[in-house]
Amino acid sequence: MKKVLCVMFAALMSLSVFFAAGCAEKPDQPVTADVTTVEETTEPEVTQVPDDLPTVNYNKRVFRVILPDGMQASDVYTEDHETADPLHDAVFKRNNNVMERFGIELDVSTDEYSAVNTKIRNSVKAGSDDYDLCFVHMVSGAALTQDNLVLPFEKLPYVDLSKPWWDKAIGNGFSIRNNLMMVNGDISPTSFSTTSCLYFNKTMFDRLDMEYPYQLVKDGEWTLDKLFEMTKDITEDKDGDSKVTPESTADVYGLASWYLDVPYSFYYAAGGMLVSKDEEDVPFYDPQLERDTMIYDKIYKVIITNNAYYETKIDNFPNVAKVFADGRALFYDAKLASAEELRDMDNDFGILPVPKFDSAQSDYKSFVNGAASMVCVPATVKEADRDFVSIIIEGMASEAYRVVTPVLYETYLKRKVTRDAESMDMIDYIVRNRVFDMAYVNMHDGVGSYVRDLLQKGSTDISKTLQSYKKSAKKRIENIVKAFDKTMANQ
Secondary structure, three states, X not given: OEEEEEOOOOOOHHHHHHOOOOOOOEOOEOOOOOOOOOOOOOOOHHHOOOOOOOOOOOOOEEEEEEXXXXXXXXXXXXXXXXXXXXXHHHHHHHHHHXXXXXXXXXXXXXXXXXXXXXXXXXXXXXXXXXXXXXXXXXXXXXHHHHOOOEOOHHHOOOOOOOOOXXXXXXXXXXXXXXXXXXXXXXXXXXXXXXXXXXXXXXXXXXXXXXOOOHXXXXXXXXXXXXXXXXHOOOOEOOOOOOOOOOOOOOOEEEXXXXXXXXXXXXXXXXXXXXXXXXXXXXXXXXXXXXXXXXXXXXHHHHHHHOOOEEEOOHHHHHHHHHHHHOOOEEEEEEEHHHHHHHOOOOOOEEEEOOOEOOOOOOOOOEEEOOOOEEEEOEOOOOHHHHHHHHHHHHHHHHHHHHHHHHHHHHHHHHHHOOOOHXXXXXXXXXXXXXXXXXXXXXXXXXXXXXXXXXXXXXXXXXXXXXXXXXXXXXXXXXXXXXXXXXXXXXX
């Protein structure tokens, strides 16, 4: 599907309320347009960070975007009208503001996420100049960075990754030698929705005379040990057939979870990480057996010892949410977007960050699902066009920070998908420290999934498992670095 969104440049100066001042012309990248200073406006604090972009009119030049359809399509949207959905209309407003500010048109194409990767790959290998910005599936899109197909963002002069609209933790999962080939942040509202969290059934808590965990979170005491205690002895055969099954209409579980979510959300929330960086920002395989053994022991106890519902068949994924929505699970591990599936749930529910390893851990950490969007720029973008491309990308990101994120955060995430003020507060903990790991992104089926694989077997042999990955993981990371160095040499 493709639509061209056209807005004339006539109202540029009247829209200064939507962007901050700035004349940050970079010495080696002159801008071939008149640059003027625009006064800052008085706006809510979230909008006060200036993007330092020049004022420039590109006279209807087309900026071409490709992205997956489905949920990810809401990162840009292709409709050329408002719909009364707050998030959609905020993105629509962001698009219009950027188009009017810089005098551009947006050409937005969508396709299945696998087809998007293929189109980018074919376009670059053919030397075509088809796209300026690409939104890609995090895990499958990572392969594009290793075949000289995308530009490092450090070669895009007006993209300032130190600004608050870019995700600061992204470097651990994607940078090599202090260069990033894919980034994330406010430019992609769906990435926030794919952040991991934990739902709990408030009605069941009330029936069990248990305190809601909100204060534990605030006190820094919401840990895997606490979750183990709360889910202990909850799983129960209620229909009298001598087994506990998700197909039952009566059996209950302490936790409902899916094998492509909970192993990662629990592991990373507890501080796990399989790849580290040296002083030159070069990654290396770095499993820490003692730490990982303790983390896995706690995960094992919550899921295996406490007989959680751990769904391992991909086609049965909808059953996990259904068990919780039917009031038959105390907790449900999922992502923020999953709250949409629970809106008709009869029982009240709350939202929590995924538990920490222990109270000594400084922060709650949140895994970002591999289905999240990442943004990249094709290697076919010529050096002469990088001012234009980087200005529009930075403009889209900073305008999303001002216009989209407040709506997403307050209206969509906090009000639309939560039922109480306490859960609204919990979202702050959930999105504050998001985690990216190169092992998960680049070795999803293998070392990056070792917790998942062990849980499926009910095994506790961590040492043997991590040792078995050592040679292949080391080689895989070396190949990623070599591919990166080749890409840099060709640009």
